[in-house]
Amino acid sequence: MSGSLVFGVTRPTGREVNQQTLFRESEHSLLVRDGAVEYTPSFFSLPESEALFHELLETTPWEEDEVVFFGQRRKLSRKVAWMGDAGFTYSYSGTSKTASRWTPPLMLVKERVERRTDHRFNSCLLNLYHDGSEGMGWHSDDEKxxxxxxxxxxxxxxxxxxxxLKHRKSKEVVxxxxxxxxxxxxxxxxxxxWVHTMPKTKKVSNPRINLTFRLFVGSPS
Ligand SMILES: O=C(O)CCC(=O)C(=O)O
Ligand SMILES: [Mn+2]
Known part of the structure; x- marks a missing residue:
């Protein structure tokens, strides 16, 4: 047999893997190896999503994002906010932000996500893309x-x-x-x-809000 049978799931892995890890990490994963990415559509219903979009748009302390490019600070049109349990400082691309406190709609989303993932989060990075002309380049969320x-x-x-998502070595894209x-x-x-991106597109003219919940485990710097 070319694949390995794991609790009724056949995987054409062709190599020895830890079966429990494979079962736990990859049963519903979009990735066949080297990590796991699980996608749940309609985690929030359409009416909930529409209401939350407007509440988040209005209650979030949005700021202009900026990057350091060849030593120059450049403002991006995408808006961002950094929210968390306490006064965390989050550093990336040569800039740093201090967390604002959770707003009621964000807390509601956080608690629902924590129940589903059985995981605790103490911070969230929010992105507001006004339309398809705004995106995010290839990167990984690998801060120490x-x-x-x-x-x-x-x-x-x-x-x-x-x-x-793009695999760093094989370059396969999902x-x-x-x-x-x-x-x-x-x-x-x-x-x-893997690295990931939100590519720019001419096909989208409406805004999008994205929330990425994270757990800081070390002492944030
Ligand atoms: O907007 C997205 O879905 C991606 C956001 C992202 O990768 C990030 O905030 O690190
Ligand atoms: Mn990311």
């Missing part, structure tokens, strides 16, 4: 303060957008349409072996 194999839970409201009200969970070794 997130620990070795972070669980990142991503919830989407508003416009549907394509999300892509694409998924992130629908309104969906939940995408990245876990296991995903951040070591």
């Amino acid at each position: 303060t997130l620990g070795r194999n972070p669980v990142i839970a991503s919830v989407s409201f508003g416009a549907e957008r394509i999300f892509k 694409s998924v349409l992130l629908e309104q009200g969906s939940l995408l969970v990245m876990k296991g070794e995903t951040q070591h072996h």
